[in-house]
Amino acid sequence: MSSHSFGVERVRADFPILSRALQGNKPLVYLDSTATAQKPLSVIRAMDDYYRNTNANIHRGVHTLAEEATADYERARERIAAFIGARSTSEVIFTRNTTESINLVAYSWARKNLSSGDVIILTEMEHHSNLVPWQILAEEKNIRLEFTPVTDEGELNLQAYQNLLELRPKLVAFTQMSNVLGTINPAEEMIRMAHEVGAVVLIDAAQSAPHFKVDVQKLKADFLAFSAHKMCGPTGIGVLYGRRDLLEAMPPFLGGGDMIKKVTLRGFTPNELPHKFEAGTPAIAEVIGFGAAVEYLEQIGMDQIAAYEHTLTRYALDRLSEISGLKVIGPPAEKKGGVCSFTLEGIHPHDIAQLLDREGIAVRAGHHCAMPLHQRYGLPATTRASFYLYNTLEEIDFLAEALEKTKALFG
Ligand SMILES: Cc1ncc(COP(=O)(O)O)c(C=O)c1O
Known part of the structure; x- marks a missing residue:
C-alpha cells in the first residue's frame, strides 16, 4: 500500500x-x-473530557457522575472485547499492562493448576515479561521450563516445538510477534498443536494487537495479554483476555474493593467476572482513553x-x-x-x-x-x-x- x-x-x-x-x-x-506508541488527539481528548466533565469513582455510586463514568468505562470494555473478538465482556479483564496480565495468569491460574514436575513451554524469543513470571513460579513449585529454539533466520523451529509438545506441557506461552526480530509467529497453528496435547495457551499480544487483526476466537487462544500504550492508548492500562470457564475456575489475584460480592470479618464471596479480577479503584481515565484508541485504530x-x-x-x-x-x-x-x-x-x-x-x-x-x-x-x-x-x-x-x-x- x-x-x-x-x-x-x-x-x-x-x-x-x-x-x-x-x-x-x-x-x-x-x-x-x-x-x-504516540497518542492521537481523540485519545488525549477522551481522557481530558473525563477529568473535566465526568470524573467520579465507578460501580459504587448512584449519583449522575458515577453513573456516567461507569457507563463510559464499561462501554470501553465492550469496544475492546469486540476489537479482539471476545465472546463476552466478562472475558476482558483490565490490568496495568501486558506484564501484569501475564503475572495474573502465573499467580492465579498456574498456582492452582500446576504442580511439581509439570512442564511449561516458552520460546527463546520471549520478552522478559513472558519469562520471569514463569521462572518465579518454576522456582517456587519445581516446574520444568522448556524453550522452543529460534533459528539463525529468526523464526521458531516448529519441528523442535512439536518434539517439546511430547512432554505434555500444562501450559504453552509465546509471543505472537517478537519485539526484537519482528517475527510474526504462526500462532493459530501453534495453538492447535498445543491443544492437541491438552495444554492451555497464553499469547503475548503486546506487539501483535497494535499492528494487525487479532481475533481470540479464530486463534482459539485461552489467554491473551496486551497493553494500551503500544496501540495509541495511555500507559498504565492493559488487558488480560481469558476463556470464561478458565477465569471462572481461577481464584482472585488481588483482594480488596470491587472484586467482592460479600465480605464478613472471616471471609468473602468473590464478585462476578470480570470484576473478580479488578480489585480497587481502576485506571478509569486510562480505560476510557484505551476505548478511544481502539476506536481510532478501527476507523483506520x-x-x-x-x-x-x-x-x-x-x-x-x-x-x-x-x-x-x-x-x-x-x-x-x-x-x-x-x-x-x-x-x-x-x-x-x-x-x-x-x-x-x-x-x-x-x-x-x-x-x-x-x-x-x-x-x-x-x-x-x-x-x-x-x-x-x-x-x-x-x-x-x-x-x-x-x-x-x-x-x-x-x-
Ligand atoms: C513482546 C512484548 N511482551 C511484553 C511486553 C511488556 O509490555 P508492558 O511493558 O506494557 O507490560 C512488551 C513491551 O515491550 C513486549 O514487546
Whole structure:
C-alpha cells in the first residue's frame, strides 16, 4: 500500500507530538513505537473530557457522575472485547499492562493448576515479561521450563516445538510477534498443536494487537495479554483476555474493593467476572482513553494499518541493506512486522542511538527486555527502529542517511 493511498499525512495530523522539532529545527522522527506508541488527539481528548466533565469513582455510586463514568468505562470494555473478538465482556479483564496480565495468569491460574514436575513451554524469543513470571513460579513449585529454539533466520523451529509438545506441557506461552526480530509467529497453528496435547495457551499480544487483526476466537487462544500504550492508548492500562470457564475456575489475584460480592470479618464471596479480577479503584481515565484508541485504530482499519506497515518494513529493509557493515536480525519482510533491530560494524548501539538523536531520530538501543534472545545471537545489544501507522518512507530515508553519517563520523 502506498503512503498516498493510506493517507499517512492525514494520520500524522492526528498526532500533536509529531509536529515537534528537536535539536533546534530537526523534525521529530519517531521510530520507537515498539516501546510505546504516540497518542492521537481523540485519545488525549477522551481522557481530558473525563477529568473535566465526568470524573467520579465507578460501580459504587448512584449519583449522575458515577453513573456516567461507569457507563463510559464499561462501554470501553465492550469496544475492546469486540476489537479482539471476545465472546463476552466478562472475558476482558483490565490490568496495568501486558506484564501484569501475564503475572495474573502465573499467580492465579498456574498456582492452582500446576504442580511439581509439570512442564511449561516458552520460546527463546520471549520478552522478559513472558519469562520471569514463569521462572518465579518454576522456582517456587519445581516446574520444568522448556524453550522452543529460534533459528539463525529468526523464526521458531516448529519441528523442535512439536518434539517439546511430547512432554505434555500444562501450559504453552509465546509471543505472537517478537519485539526484537519482528517475527510474526504462526500462532493459530501453534495453538492447535498445543491443544492437541491438552495444554492451555497464553499469547503475548503486546506487539501483535497494535499492528494487525487479532481475533481470540479464530486463534482459539485461552489467554491473551496486551497493553494500551503500544496501540495509541495511555500507559498504565492493559488487558488480560481469558476463556470464561478458565477465569471462572481461577481464584482472585488481588483482594480488596470491587472484586467482592460479600465480605464478613472471616471471609468473602468473590464478585462476578470480570470484576473478580479488578480489585480497587481502576485506571478509569486510562480505560476510557484505551476505548478511544481502539476506536481510532478501527476507523483506520487494522488491515490497512498492517498493509501500510508492511510497505514501510519492506522499504526499510531495502534501505538498510544498502549500508555496508549493517546487519538486521530477523526474517525477511514477508514474515515480520515493522521492527528492524540491527548492528553496525564497529559502532556500539548506544552510540548509534545517541548520534541519531542529534538528528531528531528516536530509536532504542540495548537488549529490549529480551536478553536471552540477544545471547542466542551472541549480541550484547542492538539498535532498534520500529514503525507504526504514522511513519513515512521519507523518515526511513532520514534514518538511512543519518546512519551513513554516523558511519562516516566513526571513520
Ligand atoms: C513482546 C512484548 N511482551 C511484553 C511486553 C511488556 O509490555 P508492558 O511493558 O506494557 O507490560 C512488551 C513491551 O515491550 C513486549 O514487546
